Each structure stands twice: as structure tokens, then as C-alpha cells.
Amino acid sequence: GRCYDIEPVRGEENQYIAYVAYPLDLFEEGSVTNLFTSIVGNVFGFKALRALRLEDLRIPPSYIKTFQGPPHGIQVERDKLNKYGRPLLGCTIKPKLGLSAKNYGRAVYECLRGGLDFTKDDENVNSQPFMRWRDRFLFVAEALFKSQSETGEIKGHYLNATAGTSEEMLKRAQCARELGVPIVMHDYLTGGFTANTSLAHYCRDNGLLLHIHRAMHAVLDRQKNHGMHFRVLAKALRLSGGDHIHAGTVVGKLEGEREVTLGFVDLLRDDYIEKDRPRGIYFTQDWVSLPGVLPVASGGIHVWHMPALTD
Template identity: 40%
Template sequence: MGITYDDFLDLDYDPTETDLVCEFYVEPAADMDWDDAASRVASESSNGTWAELQVEGSIRDLSATACDIDEDSGTVTVAYPDALFEPGNMPQVLSCIAGNILGMKAVDRIRLLDCDWPEQLATSFPGPQFGTSVKSELLDAGERPITATVPKPKVGLSTDQHAQIGYEAWTGGLDLLKDDENLTDQAFNPFEDRLTESLAQRDRAEDETGETKSYLLNVTASGTEMLERVDLAAEHGCEFVMVDVVTTGWAAVQQVRERCERHGLAIHAHRAMHAAFDRVPTHGVSMRVLAQVARLCGVDHIHTGTAGLGKLENEDTPGINEWLHGELYGLNDVLPMASGGLHPGLVPALLDALGTNIGVQAGGGVHGHPDGTHAGAKALRRAVEAAAAGEPIADAAEDTPELATAIDKWGTETPR
């Protein structure tokens, strides 16, 4: 019996609780109507092809079904039977739902907008080891947002300069020092030297402040080297590692998650390269889905944007954060990190938009302070504490000269 594109379309189909249900934005090609385009999305992403196939029996049970078309919103819903997926294998899952379909001639544009993950598939992944509990288990943030900074310039600082900036930021009140996404093991700042010298300054800052501090160490590398860097971080007493999750790939993230559990390390996810998938609003893969994948694979923090307040493109940061905080079959949640063009004057609006169960990270908004990194850190910490407590930032600035200086310099304007 032949199987054709028509077999992948059933607008009366009601997805089962074990189906992975995906919502796509679709613009059909000029020679395709909505039914044609929807059926081809379901076919190509499951077990169909362009030619009519003669098949019998249970193969049909593995076909995806385009079960809803909303021409007004331009969306198509596709339900995938659970048996299509290898449990715990995120690259395989994405090769189905975000693979060849993104290049099909049958559609001019297609974007994976959202996924409804069934329990059996979702719980085949570990999820985060800590999630938002890092605020209290690994740090002293309590109910306020955790605070972080990245040394600037992004790259080029020597190891001594990098570690000194960390000390100034930590003693100024920030919880975390973070490597930038393109700093790994370069000659001007070698990985192991940076690890040991930064942690020495971390220990010094903890002794002086009485607060717990830590370091988001970028272990991004090829697979074996990356795991060795995770081991080294644990050996030297670092509580976190950072991974560029998109550029390394999800299989590598899954390996890091497994290795970090051995050591009790948390994972900070940097999303460098995400805009290659999500910046064009009508094509690619949404940041919402990338964040979902990151949670399943087991990161504890991930950058999700600033709700339009920073230097990067606006996106549905509140909606993404809500999903990361939400219930998912008992898997731990994720702490969203707001970063990219932030400074103290933006903190009240940021927390109004996103709440306090986040991290607030500023680079230039700390190190660009007229009085230097230590003063910039004090300004950011005070702004975060004030906003979390509902205290007007102008009142906070009256007792914190560093914050007053930051507001004089940047006001509440968004940088570009």
C-alpha cells in the first residue's frame, strides 16, 4: 500500500499524552497550499520522502501527523509519536524536529516556535543538577537575584589582570566572575593559570567579605579536552563551569552534565551563536525551544535576554523564563541570566519585567564605571538589592555614592 504526503495530514487527530507536539511558523512556497506544506513538514521530519513508498504494517505508526493549521497566525502543529526518538539523545531529537525541514523548498520560511514535551521523553534527560537552588546552595544570594560580571575588554587581559578584576568585583559585592564566551586557553591568558589565580583571588575576597563567591569558568573545547577541564575545575575547588552550549553542540553539553554530576558542579550556559537560529522571527528555531533543550540537557543557568532593556534584540524573555521556572515532571528548574548591555540604572525596570528569581550580569556596566570595577560592582549590587526590596533607586543612590555616579553616567538609557 502506498504512503504519500496525504498520509501525514489529519486535522481531526488529537495528540496523545506520549506525543511530542511541536508548533511551527510556516510560510508555504508559492506553489504549495497550507495542506501541502503542513503534510511535507510532518513527512520530512519523520518517516516520509518525496516519492510514494510501498509500505505495510507498523511503519505507518511512526509517521508524524500535521494535526492543526492556523492560517491567520501562520502556524502548523505536528505531533510526533514517542517511538521516533531515542531516549536521552538530544541531537537525534533535533535532527527530526529541526533538521531537513528548515531547508525544504516546500516552504519559504519555517520556524520551530515551541514544543510540548511528553513525560517519557522529557524524563529520559537528567535536567539541571541544581537550577535556581544555586542561589542558596552554592551562593549567599537568598531571595535577591545573583549578580555577575565579565571582565572587559572581552579578551586580551593577562591572567593577572583578569584575576585582579575578579577580586575587585567580588569585594565590591558581586557573587560571580564569568569568563567571556571567546576566552578559553589563549597564550595571553592560559586556562589553568587563569583558573588557579582567579580562585586564589576568590578565596581572598571571601575572607575579606564573609560572603561566598565563585567563578564561571569557560571550559568550552573539543569533547575530551572539555571534560578534562571540568575535572581540573573540580580539582581546584571551583563550583561552576561555563559552556558555550550552541557552538559546542548538545551532545557535548550532555557529556559535561554527566561529568559535572560526579563533581557536584553547576553549569552556566552561554548561548553564543543562538541568533543564527532565532534572530529572524520567521525562520529557524526560537530561543524558547533552545532554552527548553538546555533545561532537558541539564544546565543550571542560561542567558535568556533582558526583555528589551539591554543591547541585544528583544525576545520573549518573560515567557522563556516562566517556562524555565515551571514544573516539568519533577525535573529541576533553571535560573535565567539577564545580560547584554545592562547597567545599574536599568535594574529596577529589569526586575519589574522579570522578577527576582534571575541572575543579573553586567560587563561594561560594571567596568565602565568612572571610578573603576570595585565601584561599579558596589553600584550594581546596591541597585539589585534596592530593586528586589522595592526601594526606589534614587533613595538607594543617596547612601551609595558609587550608585549615584553610575546613574549620573548612564541614567536609565538602553545602550546599543
């Protein structure tokens, strides 16, 4: 790579922002794994650096065109659900761990019958001894179809397909498709970019929507002077593939900075985003019609937060 500009960080001693350009031929086409291995692989461990943080990256349109991106995108999801002109409303089933599969399915039914569009598995609901994945899938599918028949609406539940191997993950996604469930879920950071991209391709080929959970993101993005900003992880997800992702919020238990949060929300869903440093957008980004990702307001949200969320 070549460093073409350096600027001091305002208000900080001995901190600088370096702008580095890389030849495109250094990167394998369609591989977020290779992209990250090259850009943030070993350099963060160099002894010469006290700390290093990746704030943003501009992805050239010619490289974007080598990725499939989200399986379907925002518009296709709304078409599948036949729901327009309003936010989609969902919740996570609690307690997250400990329920039997039958009681879990009962909770899903009550939430969907009560008016929600979606319910979801929590990020660490996989296939534990008290609730194996296949049992959960079957009881959730029963709850889903019962609520649909009673309300006349299309409903969904994010069945977490994350597993210990990619083969097992795809087997769970295939089971969800065979049951007629419209959406599956994946923990894309703990599961890995290669597994996530494989699942995104499967979902596009088989008509499944894909919800993405960002479990483990704070390990990478919470420190202000080391790691990487979530906007980088958001861009990587849009390349790797996901129809919606937890994007935090400006209220609730996982509160984020308002303008910066709105900045990476735009990076997820819009096709063309202008450079806007106050909102944390360092580069103009053209996604060249790659489908958008629906940002999910997440983290301790309840009804009293709705006015702030809609402002």
C-alpha cells in the same frame, strides 16, 4: 509525523502555523541531539518551503523523564551559595580578550571584593596564546579564595570550560573542581548538545554548578520567518542540562519583547506552565519535577536598568 491542525498567521499572507505530532518511539531516550536531528534536521532545507520556523514544542512527561536535566537547579544553587531572597549579582570581566592571566585574576578579585556574587569569563575566552586556560584558572581561584576570606561570603567565577574537543572540555572542568571553584561555564550551542549533556552529567556527579552561554543563538532565532524561537532552545537546554542560562532581557543592548521574554523565563524555571499564546507559549508544559534553570538577565545591563528589571 502527522499534521493535526493548520491555522493562518494573523495579518500575514500565505503564512500558516502547522501543528505536527510525532510518535515517541522515533526519538532516542535522553538525547537532545537526536530530538533536534529528527525535528529540524532536513526539513528546513526542502525546496517546497520558502521559509520555516519552529515556534514551540511540547515535550511529553514520559520523554522528559529520560533526561537528567540541570545538574543541580535553582534551589540547590542557592543552598550551595547560602544566598536567598534576592537576585544574584554578577558581571563579565572586560576587556573580554587581551588581558594576561594575572591581570585577569586581579580584575576578578576587585569585582568580587567589591560586592558581586559572581564574575564570569566571556563566551570566547577559552585558551588563547595570551592567556592559556590553566593559567587563568589558577589566578582566578586565587582571587576567588582571597575575596571569600575577606568578605565571609561564598563567591564564584564562571570558568569557561568550552574547548575544541569534549575530552579537553571535561579536563578543564576537572581542573576547576580540583581547584575548589564552585562553577564552570559552557557555550552550549557552539559546543554542541552532546558535549553539553556530558558536561552536565559530570557537574552533577562532581558537585559543580554549570552556567550556560547562548552564543550563536541569534543565527538560529533572530529571523521572524525562518529558524526557531529561543523558547525552543531554552527547552532544549533544560533537557540537556544547565543551572543557569543567558536569557536576554527587556532592557539593555540585547533587548527582547517583554511578554515573550517573560514567557520563556517561566519555561526555564517553573515546573508547570499553562498555554498562553500572548506570551508565546503554544502548549501547556509539565516538567515533572525536572530541576529549574535560573534565567540570567544579560546584555549591556547597568545600574540604571535595575528599576526596569525588577518591575
